[in-house]
Amino acid sequence: MRASLHDATQVLKDAAVPSPAVDAELIAAHVLGVQRTRLGLTPFFSDGQAEDFDTLIARRAKREPLQYITGVAAMGEIDVAVGPGVFIPRPETELLLGWALASLEACGAHPPLVMDLCSGTGALALAIAHARPDADVHAIEIDPAALEWLQRNRQLREAAGDSTITVYRGDVTDLSLLSEFTGAIDVIVANPPYVPSAANVTAEVADFEPPAAVFAGQDGLDVIRPMVANVARLLRSGGAVGIEHDDSNGAGVCAILEGHGGFSDVVEHCDLAGKPRFVTANRI
Ligand SMILES: C[S@@+](CC[C@H](N)C(=O)[O-])C[C@H]1O[C@@H](n2cnc3c(N)ncnc32)[C@H](O)[C@@H]1O
Numbered sequence: 001m002r003a004s005l006h007d008a009t010q011v012l013k014d015a016a017v018p019s020p021a022v023d024a025e026l027i028a029a030h031v032l033g034v035q036r037t038r039l040g041l042t043p044f045f046s047d048g049q050a051e052d053f054d055t056l057i058a059r060r061a062k063r064e065p066l067q068y069i070t071g072v073a074a075m076g077e078i079d080v081a082v083g084p085g086v087f088i089p090r091p092e093t094e095l096l097l098g099w100a101l102a103s104l105e106a107c108g109a110h111p112p113l114v115m116d117l118c119s120g121t122g123a124l125a126l127a128i129a130h131a132r133p134d135a136d137v138h139a140i141e142i143d144p145a146a147l148e149w150l151q152r153n154r155q156l157r158e159a160a161g162d163s164t165i166t167v168y169r170g171d172v173t174d175l176s177l178l179s180e181f182t183g184a185i186d187v188i189v190a191n192p193p194y195v196p197s198a199a200n201v202t203a204e205v206a207d208f209e210p211p212a213a214v215f216a217g218q219d220g221l222d223v224i225r226p227m228v229a230n231v232a233r234l235l236r237s238g239g240a241v242g243i244e245h246d247d248s249n250g251a252g253v254c255a256i257l258e259g260h261g262g263f264s265d266v267v268e269h270c271d272l273a274g275k276p277r278f279v280t281a282n283r284i
Pocket of ligand 1: 087088093117119121140141143173190191192193213223
């Protein structure tokens, strides 16, 4: 297997895959059904496994995202299933999750009402439901293909023993969305599409992820701008919102929330690289 790993790393390197050795090892571990750290204890592929490995390495060499190949992505303490047709949850969104869990701790509502706008795989909603089994979590997504992944992940987490979440097909910019929750929600999280349309993105994003999950108009605010009125409508007084955004738009999202007039304590948060990553605010 060492030789296969060495050759595969070279194939991925030639294809300009950013971390070729790590990806080759993760794909080998996936084929063998072991943790990457156990690879050294698993010296051989069977013939079938060697063939599968070569096939998956060829897919990665075409810059298909690693997570579409292995079929999983992590969020908080859970894994979610991912594949073609749905946005892959990103590590930086863990910061928004951490903020949401801290806000739920502070809000003291029993049970707390939570909404995940633009839910994709359901990663945020399901990680919150896992960490806070008492929370009543609602996930909204517009794209039917993403909704299939979201329902699948809801079922997988339910089967694993987590409390269930409620899934809706809906447009987060539609002011009639879920009117029964007007003024009732304690915490809203949103990781909407936010990349400016002319931005340079990796081949993995450009060629494989659904564009409507990634891009949001010229300035990247085409979803966030109209969504904020809905956030204001849905939150109870004193409720909190966290919105992830492009690193070029920290000031832009703060200005939208402040300009609305219905929010206080508008705060910019940076990611581990020091880039503006999400904005939080409280409903007046
Ligand atoms: C950047 S992805 C984030 C997915 C997930 N929240 C996460 O963090 O992995 C944005 C998601 O919003 C969905 N979306 C785009 N526009 C929407 C809209 N107007 N209403 C509801 N969902 C929308 C996309 O289909 C996509 O699944």
